[in-house]
Amino acid sequence: RGPTRITRNSLIGLTTRAVREGRHPRRGKARSLGAVAVQIAYCAAGRLDLVFCDHYHLWDVAAGLCILREAGGAAITIEDGRDFDDFTGLLSGEFGPTLLMGGPDVRRFVGLFEQ
Numbered sequence: 247r248g249p250t251r252i253t254r255n256s257l258i259g260l261t262t263r264a265v266r267e268g269r270h271p272r273r274g275k276a277r278s279l280g281a282v283a284v285q286i287a288y289c290a291a292g293r294l295d296l297v298f299c300d301h302y303h304l305w306d307v308a309a310g311l312c313i314l315r316e317a318g319g320a321a322i323t324i325e326d327g328r329d330f331d332d333f334t335g336l337l338s339g340e341f342g343p344t345l346l347m348g349g350p351d352v353r354r355f356v357g358l359f360e361q
Contacts, residue, residue: 252295252355259285259297269298271358286310289347290317296355298324300344304336307345314347321347327356 252258256274265278274295279285282302288294290313299307311321311330321330324344336342346352346359 252358256295257293258358259289259294261299261301263301264298269300269359271296271298273358282306283308283310286347287313290314290319296346296348296352296358298344298346298359299342301341302345303339303341304333307342308333311347318350319348320350320352321345322352322356324356324359327353 252271252274254273254275258271258274258276259282260269260276260278261282262278265276279288282297282299283306285294285297286299286307287310289297290310314321322328322345323330324346330343330345346356348355
């Protein structure tokens with residue numbers, strides 16, 4: 247499940263901070279729909295094509311990531327494209343790395359967010 251391509255009609259969830267800082271994708275309709283966990287759940291349900299998430303804590307994403315993975319989706323770090331599965335730093339209250347979440351082939355969409 248997940249998009250095979252991103253078009254101008256694709257829906258992409260962004261954190262409020264990403265919207266304020268102008269970190270919009272090159273294509274698609276970017277929206278901030280409130281809580282990032284809800285956006286991740288929408289992505290898992292197929293209502294959003296991708297979710298771009300930065301400046302978050304563990305409690306912001308933990309439940310959403312479980313739902314996304316159970317639905318066959320994936321979360322990767324934007325910086326190096328690795329699967330996100332290391333919650334060590336987040337347990338101490340630090341902010342997590344910038345994530346891109348979507349279908350199992352989410353890596354192919356990292357280029358949409360390069361600045």
